[in-house]
Amino acid sequence: MTATAAPATLPDGLPDGLIVVVRRECATCEMVAPLLDEMPVHVISEDDDEGLATSYGLGIETVPTLLRVVGGREVERLIGWQRGEWRRLSGDDGLGKDLPEWRPGCGSRTLDPGISEELDVRFRGATLRSRRVELAGLEDEVEAMFDRGWTDGLPVVPPTEARVLRMLQGTTRAASEIVALVPPDLVECTVEKVAINAVLAGCKPEYLPVVLAAVEAACTDEFNGHGLLATTFHSSPVVIVNGPIRRAIGMNSGVNALGQGNRANATIGRALQLVIRNVGGGRPAEVDRATQGNPGKYTFCFAEDEEGSPFESLSVAQGASAAASTVTLFAGAGVQPVVDQLSRTPESLAATYAACLRTVAHPKLPIAFDALLVVSPEHGRVFREAGWSRAKLLEELTLRLQLRGEDIIRGAGGIAEGLPESFAGATLPKFRHGGLLICHAGGDAGLFSAIIAGWASGSTGSTPVTREVRP
């Protein structure tokens, strides 16, 4: 077997000709050891520090590995013992005549637990630009994170260089690439800073591309992360994930989709919040002026159940391609359950949704607040069996959500809140055009759906933003 993936440049000082990388406690290395005296070969042992570093630089994963170097460039790489190939490279037709034809190698020491991380920090740590913070020897590392104000109130994972380097392997993007200007301080945020906060949040490296896309979306002018943070209102970013990445990283779109218990759901939403807190400087009672807030400000992220949905996905409705992995950010303010266990026709169920959606923010306030309706599988079945599309449901909801002026003016119903008297003769929609989003998630049992009420809508506040997840 000849491997094709070789490092572009060799570590300095390697001679032309044959190079072999070996280690102790490897039966194949010990078997070939006597031959190395007979061959014109430069031996690199992973058992000494210098040899280990060279092996790391060469990207050796298996020992023995035999390399052929010409003009300072690697031109061939053999992994394990392959008698015929070793004979060809050494030019010795009798090499290893007492040895078997073939033996697999052993794992390189550079990949041993503990050692691989140490080597990563030693050789790639310098690529990280963030300020190093030294924790005192007797400081509890988790308490130290609290003391420095880096947490959302729950414990975080200390962002050591090794953990951050491992996190960065989750993306092909350069650590130094600027992802966004994060509000409220409008700080240039690099991929590296996002990775550090993803470590704090407890993410796995494969979640990082989703976190990066969420940060990009949150920091757009349309989404208005600044105002959303600063507002006295309850809302904060809700992240809805679509496309193949949902399954690839094991997100939950089923039972308890909006709740706790799934690492990807929990930590992606949390990482976004920590970026805003730590990089952007958005802290409660400072720029964050929420009167009451909502528990989704720790984390609020879930995947859409596309496979079980009667409708096209949310991301497609937002203009993305069906094959794309995306995040959609919605400025949401908690979950309001909708109970309807009796409706078996789409008309009746739509009327229930409309009655409940009317109460978003206040039953007498039109247009000003968006909403996200999360249809559950059992409710979705009613629409599927009746052949209702997303567009049809939206159209029917819009028809049922026309508010009569005399019902919503100030004083109507004995409630001071409402519109000025001059609207008495008007009819106004509850939601602005594009202000009611629909997605599908939840477990198979339960004739319930959910409304996630939004914030000040459109150009005066926040517009939902969909961004593709890039590797």
Place this chain on the structure above:
Amino acid sequence: MSVRTQIVLDPTGERQPSAREVTARPASLDGLTVGLLDITKARGDVFLNRLEELLTERGLRTVRYRKPTFTKPAPIDLRHEIATTCDVVIEALAD
């Protein structure tokens, strides 16, 4: 027992909390131009209208400004215009 120190990476924007210098208050408003910035929160205009009356009675020059939406920082052009036109500014927060 050996005590190992640990290095972690700073997750913050690495901005030292630097207190921004506030321009010294003028001893008197005589001859100065006063900007009145309405952030577009409800009833902010009521407050500013009354302030404008009082300032004008004292013979001061006032200029009115309005943010497009209270949910976003003032656009940079608006900030520039206020900074170059006015000596002092009063911003109305209301609800």
